[in-house]
Amino acid sequence: MAKERTRGQKISRRAFIISGAVIGGGFALGLGGVAFSNYKKKQFSGMGFEGAESLNAFIHITPDNKIKLAIARAEMGQGVHTALAMLTAEELEVDLEQIEVIHPQVESPYANVNLATHYERTSSSTGFHFMEKVAYILPYIATGGSTTIRDGYEHYRIMGASAKEMLMKVAMKKWLVDINKLKAEKGFFVNTETGEKVSYGSLAPFAAEEKPNNRPTLKAKSNFKIIGKPTQRIDLKEKVTGVAEFGIDVRLPNMLFAAVKHCPIIGGEITSITNESEVMAMQGVKHIVQWPTGVAVIADNTWRAQQAANALTFEIDNKGNEQLSSAHISKLLKTRLDKEIDHVKEKIDNTATALEASDKVFETQYEVPFLAHATMEPINCTVLVEEDKAKVWVGHQAPFLVTMATAKEADIKSRKVEIDIKYLGGGFGRRAENDFVTEAVRIAKAMKGTPIQMVWSREEDTQFDTYRPAAMASFKAGINADGTISAWENHVTLQSVLRSSIGRNFPLMTPPESQDTTAAEGALGLAYNLGARKVGYSFIESPMRLGFWRSVGHSYNGFFTESFIDELANEADTDPYEFRAKLLPSNSRQKKVLDKVAEISNWNSPLPEGKSRGIAFHESFGSIVAQVAEISINPDKEFSVNKVFCVIDCGNYVNPNTIIAQMQSGIVFGLTAAVYGEITIEEGKIQQSNFPNYEMLKLKHMPEVLTNIMENDEAPGGVGEPGTPPIAPALTNAIFAATGERVRSLPLKNHGFKLV
Amino acid sequence: MKINVNGIDHEVDVEPNMPLLWVLRDELNLTGTKYGCGVAACGACTVHLDGQAVRSCVLPVAALQGKAITTIESIAKDNRLSRVQQAWIDHQVPQCGYCQSGMIMAVESLLNNNSQPTEEEIDASISNICRCGTYQRIKEAIKEVLTQNQENG
Numbered sequence: 001m002a003k004e005r006t007r008g009q010k011i012s013r014r015a016f017i018i019s020g021a022v023i024g025g026g027f028a029l030g031l032g033g034v035a036f037s038n039y040k041k042k043q044f045s046g047m048g049f050e051g052a053e054s055l056n057a058f059i060h061i062t063p064d065n066k067i068k069l070a071i072a073r074a075e076m077g078q079g080v081h082t083a084l085a086m087l088t089a090e091e092l093e094v095d096l097e098q099i100e101v102i103h104p105q106v107e108s109p110y111a112n113v114n115l116a117t118h119y120e121r122t123s124s125s126t127g128f129h130f131m132e133k134v135a136y137i138l139p140y141i142a143t144g145g146s147t148t149i150r151d152g153y154e155h156y157r158i159m160g161a162s163a164k165e166m167l168m169k170v171a172m173k174k175w176l177v178d179i180n181k182l183k184a185e186k187g188f189f190v191n192t193e194t195g196e197k198v199s200y201g202s203l204a205p206f207a208a209e210e211k212p213n214n215r216p217t218l219k220a221k222s223n224f225k226i227i228g229k230p231t232q233r234i235d236l237k238e239k240v241t242g243v244a245e246f247g248i249d250v251r252l253p254n255m256l257f258a259a260v261k262h263c264p265i266i267g268g269e270i271t272s273i274t275n276e277s278e279v280m281a282m283q284g285v286k287h288i289v290q291w292p293t294g295v296a297v298i299a300d301n302t303w304r305a306q307q308a309a310n311a312l313t314f315e316i317d318n319k320g321n322e323q324l325s326s327a328h329i330s331k332l333l334k335t336r337l338d339k340e341i342d343h344v345k346e347k348i349d350n351t352a353t354a355l356e357a358s359d360k361v362f363e364t365q366y367e368v369p370f371l372a373h374a375t376m377e378p379i380n381c382t383v384l385v386e387e388d389k390a391k392v393w394v395g396h397q398a399p400f401l402v403t404m405a406t407a408k409e410a411d412i413k414s415r416k417v418e419i420d421i422k423y424l425g426g427g428f429g430r431r432a433e434n435d436f437v438t439e440a441v442r443i444a445k446a447m448k449g450t451p452i453q454m455v456w457s458r459e460e461d462t463q464f465d466t467y468r469p470a471a472m473a474s475f476k477a478g479i480n481a482d483g484t485i486s487a488w489e490n491h492v493t494l495q496s497v498l499r500s501s502i503g504r505n506f507p508l509m510t511p512p513e514s515q516d517t518t519a520a521e522g523a524l525g526l527a528y529n530l531g532a533r534k535v536g537y538s539f540i541e542s543p544m545r546l547g548f549w550r551s552v553g554h555s556y557n558g559f560f561t562e563s564f565i566d567e568l569a570n571e572a573d574t575d576p577y578e579f580r581a582k583l584l585p586s587n588s589r590q591k592k593v594l595d596k597v598a599e600i601s602n603w604n605s606p607l608p609e610g611k612s613r614g615i616a617f618h619e620s621f622g623s624i625v626a627q628v629a630e631i632s633i634n635p636d637k638e639f640s641v642n643k644v645f646c647v648i649d650c651g652n653y654v655n656p657n658t659i660i661a662q663m664q665s666g667i668v669f670g671l672t673a674a675v676y677g678e679i680t681i682e683e684g685k686i687q688q689s690n691f692p693n694y695e696m697l698k699l700k701h702m703p704e705v706l707t708n709i710m711e712n713d714e715a716p717g718g719v720g721e722p723g724t725p726p727i728a729p730a731l732t733n734a735i736f737a738a739t740g741e742r743v744r745s746l747p748l749k750n751h752g753f754k755l756v
Numbered sequence: 757m758k759i760n761v762n763g764i765d766h767e768v769d770v771e772p773n774m775p776l777l778w779v780l781r782d783e784l785n786l787t788g789t790k791y792g793c794g795v796a797a798c799g800a801c802t803v804h805l806d807g808q809a810v811r812s813c814v815l816p817v818a819a820l821q822g823k824a825i826t827t828i829e830s831i832a833k834d835n836r837l838s839r840v841q842q843a844w845i846d847h848q849v850p851q852c853g854y855c856q857s858g859m860i861m862a863v864e865s866l867l868n869n870n871s872q873p874t875e876e877e878i879d880a881s882i883s884n885i886c887r888c889g890t891y892q893r894i895k896e897a898i899k900e901v902l903t904q905n906q907e908n909g
Contacts, residue, residue, distance in 0.1 A: 306794075376800060
């Protein structure tokens with residue numbers, strides 16, 4: 001054991017220095033002048049890569065020619081393990097079957113620089129460079145913001161190409177041949193003169209001594225054999241046989257299970273348990289752990305723990321929130337909405353003057369409710385706390401938060417925290433939070449030396465979520481007689497997601513109100529020509545815990561803006577597609593996407609009685625998406641979504657299979673919210689608890705989604721989130737086209753509409 | 757208490773009202789069957805009881821004496837995927853994959869009992885929840901198995 005560790009560390013130090021150099025490829029990527037020296041000296045453990053030769057921090061080759069590929073990104077159904085493996089395989093010239101994905105520890109080479117600097121790109125370069133540095137120092141290992149491919153598209157190719165060069169140098173020396181006599185294929189070099197073959201695995205120990213080139217020549221797009229081609233996912237066999245291990249599936253010797261009950265009053269606290277001895281006497285119960293917002297029962301089986309937790313009775317301190325209700329929050333939003341904008345984030349010319357000069361002024365307001373994430377795998381985390389160290393098994397989107405939260409709660413050094421990141425049974429932003437990790441560590445700390453798996457019941461998962469905020473928007477626009485827009489005012493009110501989420505997870509980084517870049521995302525910088533503009537947001541305060549929910553600000557602003565544009569088209573007596581097309585710059589990527597969706601949906605063809613179409617268009621996370629929903633609806637407001645035509649421009653892409661899947665996925669997610677989604681509050685309590693009252697779309701409701709991916713040579717855009725924002729307005733615009741009823745608040749079920 | 761899972765008899769020391777799901781997951785470490793809701797609403801916990809799909813999260817273990825329980829772990833025989841599992845891969849159905857054990861068990865049971873279900877029968881029978889929204893590819897995969905059924909007479 002001791003011997004292995006020494007060997008592992010020897011490899012690692014070398015690998016890290018190499019990786020530092022290769023990461024210097026960041027310069028080539030235009031990531032800017034980061035001084036790598038400031039994190040280069042940090043230890044890189046190489047954990048998980050024992051027995052393999054490390055050519056850089058990402059690529060580790062075993063003697064039997066397997067590639068252990070470090071991917072510090074959560075696989076939660078978006079297909080990122082496959083996509084990043086494809087990028088590597090393309091340049092390294094190996095088969096995908098040779099690649100085994102390993103989630104490394106929280107270490108600098110794996111930082112998600114793109115996500116860390118996501119909101120700094122358009123602001124100051126100082127902010128960008130600062131965040132870039134922070135990303136490496138933390139290091140910022142996280143999956144979100146649809147950034148995995150944007151961050152990895154060149155990075156993983158550089159790693160593959162650099163490693164291949166190192167292997168090639170050794171092959172050249174071995175056979176004393178020129179580079180043009182060598183051919184790399186499927187993890188072997190072939191000497192084209194003699195036909196001899198040598199595996200990467202046998203070259204790797206020598207290749208690891210070669211100096212890495214951090215700016216290798218990458219293949220031209222026209223030479224890609226894997227990237228951009230429909231490719232089978234590498235994780236599906238284990239996912240159809242029940243073998244895939246999610247966080248909740250971790251099983252360890254002597255492990256115990258914990259169930260949690262949180263204070264039912266939002267923001268309230270549990271002051272005492274009134275029947276502790278009775279619950280302790282229940283079968284299998286080992287221990288009870290109490291903290292201000294919750295209580296956990298540890299037992300020898302999850303069900304016994306749940307039964308015992310359900311039997312708990314306690315006294316609570318409402319913290320004055322027993323009167324909190326949805327109606328109250330809605331009133332706060334409305335009151336704030338009718339006042340001036342607090343944070344104007346986009347201002348072009350003078351809207352007041354432009355509105356005055358308009359032929360027609362139209363104004364209206366919209367509202368959306370709180371939403372839960374409802375990942376299929378309920379929130380869970382498994383922890384073993386020992387005297388001065390801890391290990392955490394969890395499906396998580398932000399392992400750096402896992403390490404920080406564990407170190408803090410267990411009162412140990414962060415380098416004493418080992419993580420094992422499992423598959424995520426859905427994330428959607430919920431698994432970027434550290435609240436449940438902290439709880440699991442707190443519980444495990446009470447029984448040091450025993451691994452404990454904490455699983456929240458579906459009810460706890462629903463009622464102690466970090467919700468998508470409720471939001472309202474007001475719009476006022478000036479329309480000219482020729483159908484153009486002369487002025488556009490948009491005010492969004494909500495509670496701040498960034499201040500709530502970052503305030504909980506990483507308080508030091510909490511932005512001021514004026515810097516919540518998610519609040520108005522999707523309302524700012526619209527591609528349409530809207531004349532004079534004034535767009536901004538104002539915040540309310542409430543005890544609700546908010547979080548990132550697939551597409552974040554775009555999830556509501558997409559609905560608001562595309563509903564309002566549709567209303568303006570109607571006011572201007574113009575076809576909704578023609579109206580939008582006229583507002584988009586000719587020849588722009590946006591216009592091409594919109595035109596394409598009109599083309600594939602046969603927008604101008606007549607539909608039979610009882611059917612209608614709605615169109616919507618939204619840019620988010622570096623991609624442009626347009627959708628047309630084709631619906632059937634009867635006078636009783638029973639409707640089906642028959643087809644959704646979807647066009648995405650995500651620039652250069654990796655796996656079209658994944659993009660098609662993610663468009664279907666984003667559409668189902670958005671439709672579910674539009675039709676059913678609503679978390680409500682009465683007397684300080686969340687009213688929904690489980691799927692029977694927090695409904696989900698099912699197989700019978702599934703529209704046929706027809707996706708078209710635009711071909712171009714633009715920078716990669718995201719695909720995990722951009723499919724979600726346009727579907728709600730596409731649907732409500734179709735409902736308007738059919739019925740003349742304009743739906744200005746979601747969900748549809750509250751307006752008597754029924755999905756059949 | 758004795759239960760038969762995937763052809764093997766197991767002696768388990770549990771309360772009679774413990775749902776089968778937790779016996780499988782926590783007592784037998786058969787974690788392919790998933791917990792999703794605990795109220796038979798989502799279908800992630802679907803297993804077969806004498807060949808019929810049932811939701812194991814609400815099924816007390818006492819009711820299972822003398823019955824044959826089949827879980828996702830035994831659907832592939834000798835490392836050979838079933839036709840449904842193979843169609844799932846051919847159509848790249850799973851995303852996060854968490855609901856798919858239950859989904860596959862529900863579909864296996866449907867097709868075992870009815871080799872040519874209509875679209876309405878499929879819609880009515882497969883009421884499992886998939887939060888990733890893999891439904892379209894599930895429909896395509898089922899369709900492929902139905903075509904194979906037809907060809908095989």
